[in-house]
Amino acid sequence: MIRVRFAPSPTGALHIGGGRTALFNWLFARHNNGKFILRIEDTDRTRSTKEAVQTILHGLEWLGIDWDEGPNSDGNFGPYFQTERMEIYKKYADQLIKEGKAYYCFCTPEMLEEKRKLAAQKKEAPKYDGACRELSKNPGGPFVIRFKMPIGEITEVEDLVRGKVKFENDLLDDFVVVKSDGVPTYNFAAVVDDHLMEISHVIRGDDHLSNTPRQIVLYKAFGWKLPAFAHIPMILGPDKARLSKRHGAASVIEYRDLGYLPEAVINYIAKLGWGYKDQEVFSRQELIDLFTLEAVSKNAAIFDIEKLKWLNGNYIRTALPERIVDLCEPLLFDAYGKQDLAYISKIVRLFLDRLKVINEITDLTPYYFNDDFPFDEKAKKYLGSEDSSKIINTLKDKLVGVAPFIKDNIEKMFKQLAEEMKVKLGVIIHPCRAAVSGRVETPPMYDVLEVLGKDRVNKRLSKYPQ
RNA sequence: GGCCCUAUAGUCUAAUGGCUAGGACGCGACCCUCUCAAGGUCGAGAUACGGGUUCAAUCCCCGUUAGGGCUACCA
Numbered sequence: 001m002i003r004v005r006f007a008p009s010p011t012g013a014l015h016i017g018g019g020r021t022a023l024f025n026w027l028f029a030r031h032n033n034g035k036f037i038l039r040i041e042d043t044d045r046t047r048s049t050k051e052a053v054q055t056i057l058h059g060l061e062w063l064g065i066d067w068d069e070g071p072n073s074d075g076n077f078g079p080y081f082q083t084e085r086m087e088i089y090k091k092y093a094d095q096l097i098k099e100g101k102a103y104y105c106f107c108t109p110e111m112l113e114e115k116r117k118l119a120a121q122k123k124e125a126p127k128y129d130g131a132c133r134e135l136s137k138n139p140g141g142p143f144v145i146r147f148k149m150p151i152g153e154i155t156e157v158e159d160l161v162r163g164k165v166k167f168e169n170d171l172l173d174d175f176v177v178v179k180s181d182g183v184p185t186y187n188f189a190a191v192v193d194d195h196l197m198e199i200s201h202v203i204r205g206d207d208h209l210s211n212t213p214r215q216i217v218l219y220k221a222f223g224w225k226l227p228a229f230a231h232i233p234m235i236l237g238p239d240k241a242r243l244s245k246r247h248g249a250a251s252v253i254e255y256r257d258l259g260y261l262p263e264a265v266i267n268y269i270a271k272l273g274w275g276y277k278d279q280e281v282f283s284r285q286e287l288i289d290l291f292t293l294e295a296v297s298k299n300a301a302i303f304d305i306e307k308l309k310w311l312n313g314n315y316i317r318t319a320l321p322e323r324i325v326d327l328c329e330p331l332l333f334d335a336y337g338k339q340d341l342a343y344i345s346k347i348v349r350l351f352l353d354r355l356k357v358i359n360e361i362t363d364l365t366p367y368y369f370n371d372d373f374p375f376d377e378k379a380k381k382y383l384g385s386e387d388s389s390k391i392i393n394t395l396k397d398k399l400v401g402v403a404p405f406i407k408d409n410i411e412k413m414f415k416q417l418a419e420e421m422k423v424k425l426g427v428i429i430h431p432c433r434a435a436v437s438g439r440v441e442t443p444p445m446y447d448v449l450e451v452l453g454k455d456r457v458n459k460r461l462s463k464y465p466q
Numbered sequence: 467g468g469c470c471c472u473a474u475a476g477u478c479u480a481a482u483g484g485c486u487a488g489g490a491c492g493c494g495a496c497c498c499u500c501u502c503a504a505g506g507u508c509g510a511g512a513u514a515c516g517g518g519u520u521c522a523a524u525c526c527c528c529g530u531u532a533g534g535g536c537u538a539c540c541a
Contacts (some may be wrong), residue, residue: 171537210537238476301479
């Protein structure tokens, strides 16, 4: 049975990188008819919050990544919050102590900090010196539990993405497995949980590759079977530094709020570090069908917002128009007040080919809602001259006679007028566009006029000198 | 500092020990056209550097450089 897990620590919203780790795990599980488990690693009690748990859950839900076991959907391997598993960790820590594979360490953080500084000065590896390793007497006071790293051995990580990676145990510390407050550290809790939850494949970020030997050594100490490991490359910002808030929106939910569709975000992050032939656009089912760890790339990828935008525009164009209308509606209400829904629907449909991001809709549409919309400098150039005033006046007179006021009839009228005036269509349309929208860029003029309606159009054209 | 990972255009990637190194975003031009989009056609643009192995290296090996990660009583 394939069992994988996504194990975020709830210290903030679901990050793009976390979202992709979740996605790869989820795709791997779904592809193999396995289970996808969500485990909350909240052992950092100072930084973990309940709110963060909720935002992570919402982020996953928005992406459509559902979990078979985890918060709100219990399986047989819970609890799925690490803070609710404290007795379990204690039991296994005690076992290590009893077997002489771990020991109590009474060094204070201050002492350790001092030693680290000294080592740095002497340009030596800042590594725990094993002071408490063979303590005969208990000096009392607070203590941590350290793992007794087997020295003189090589620990090999067999990674599904990177191949074989070797580490010398001697370079690894006697790392802490239980903190002085009795809470296990990440490396210890993850191993205990992954074993107990029968995780078959550990798929996680590259940043954990260097931690893997520490975990393997624990598996060995317990005599447990190793899971398969797959370390996927990191996502970086444009400056090649680890993607973070500094680079703009870094959390999944922010992309929702910015006007991206979840399927676009899924498609984009799936392609970041994974690919299938020359294909760019994948449905969710295609991703499940085609995803394999073998096709995961080894190199870190830079998050490219432009490509995400392109994909998003793509999905907007292929989505059901009603859905896009629904997404635009609250934004337009917010910007321009409550509006007639049928009117909104007509407007949004004019912009389906023009939106890359849903939220752009408000900036594109002020002239549909206000008569004192802003005027571009370029648009002004089409107005004010004697010629343009004449054109607009003539146009206004002709428009009165167009009935019903629909684009086919409007088009006929424009073409007739152009012929009568012996000018090209553009000569009439450009000033008209400027007058009714204040812009030089709009959807096709006949559509715009129809949607605006005869009254509004007439009113706007009337503003110009007789 | 030590250890580990990575290296194909600005970005994401494909490819084989042997064709003009393929695709996508972005960029430019053109077509379409009432403008902007969308769509279509075309174009510029890459194997980090230096050594090997080989008849032949983007691919295999070594080194350098660059970037990233770990080196916490964070995860």
